[in-house]
Amino acid sequence: MPYIQLALLLAALATVGPFSIDTYLPALHAIGSDLGASQLQVQQTLTAYMLPMAAMVLWHGALSDAWGRKRVIVVSMLLFALASLVCVFAGSIETLLAGRALQGISAGAGMVVGRAVVRDLHEGPAAQRLMSHVSMTFALGPAIAPMLGGWIFMAFGWRAVFVFLALLGLGLAMVTARKLHETLPPAARQPLHPVLLARRYGRVLSTPGFLLLTLAGGFGFNAYFIYVLSAPVFLIQHLGLAETGFGWFFIPTVLAMMAGSAVSARLAGRLSPARTVGVSVATMLAAAACNLAVSTLLSPGLPQSVLPIMLHTFGMAIGLPCLTLLALDYFPEHRGLASSCQSFLQMLVSSLCAGLAAPALWGSVRQLALGSAGSLLVSLTCFGVWWWRFHPRAEARP
Secondary structure: OOHHHHHHHHHHHHHHHHHHHHOOHHHHHHHHHHHOOOHHHHHHHHHHHHHHHHHHHHHHHHHHHHHOHHHHHHHHHHHHHHHHHHHHOOOOHHHHHHHHHHHHHHHOHHHHHHHHHHHHHOOHHHHHHHHHHHHHHHOHHHHHHHHHHHHHHHHHOHHHHHHHHHHHHHHHHHHHHHHOOOOOOHHHOOOOOHHHHHHHHHHHHOOHHHHHHHHHHHHHHHHHHHHHHOHHHHHHHHOOOOOOOOHHHHHHHHHHHHHHHHHHHHHEOOEOHHHHHHHHHHHHHHHHHHHHHHHHHOOOOOOOOOHHHHHHHHHHHHHHHHHHHHHHOOOHHHHHHHHHHHHHHHHHHHHHHHHHHHHHHOOOHHHHHHHHHHHHHHHHHHHHHHHHHHHHHHHHOO
8 A cells, every 4th residue: 555545544544533522522512402411411422432442442452463453443443333323313312422432442443553553564763754644644633523523513413423423434444445455464463362462461551661651642642632622611611712613723733733743754763762752842841831821821812822732732743653652662562452552541541531630620721721731741750750761771672
């Protein structure tokens, strides 16, 4: 498969997760009114999606290590399409929660298995470049999704948003089946023996360097994801935008993310992955300081409330591909399972944020800025501990 087509397909598969969140955000109030549910109950549809997704990503990689990358992706995308149809025909908040849980079970396969595909095909700077190009294309998703969701919702109602997601899953299943070549040969596959699996999971989840890098990436992303989860309140209530005005937040931040991914690709082979993350850290620290200052000293509005978040996503995108690859390189013999554990831990962080942190921070832009800075502080602590304790060994690995 040509390089550009592969990058586009892997980015599209990884985008299924964010699309499942961002496209229906503009319709949350309408969903609550139509189904007779409170705002808190509708907010829990995010948690109902993300917790099963976090649990299932533990298995996507192990299944792909045993059965091949392509088969797992195709089956998962078909299940995602079916789950989206359950949401389309939901007559109560309980049915919608069930449909969202089924979406969560299947949506993470593209992200998890796609990372393993990158490491199946490339190593070193070449892997960083492909991961960065995938991230750059993937970044379009959060920019397009809320605007597209807003337009679909305004024109056809909230159920049409889930019709779109069903078509997305079906389309990706068909393209993967026709275009993606299997990257894991049968000789390299790992059996799904329960004892062997338990040992592998235990080894991965007890490796300090892997855990620190994974949590550094998860909490660094979560510092931005807090705003994604709070977008309806942040944009409509605090900034006074209309339900179709989500683009004023998502377009600038995602363009910044794409620019950061492009910088990461340019730095591949010029700076070591660990030093590239150092550039990312410095940028995100500056962004957090600006965000706290703006939220404290200035009134909420455009562009001052969005510019610091742009700077954060720019810095985050520089370092995230390197953090991902550095963590996966601890386990070259079963990258799929390691990618599953990586995604599980990061999704667990995001799920807790969706259910607990974001609702607690909605009160003001300053509270959101403080929550984002706190998440970044945890990320930097994890990376700092890894740098001092494991960096020389990581740098020595090919």
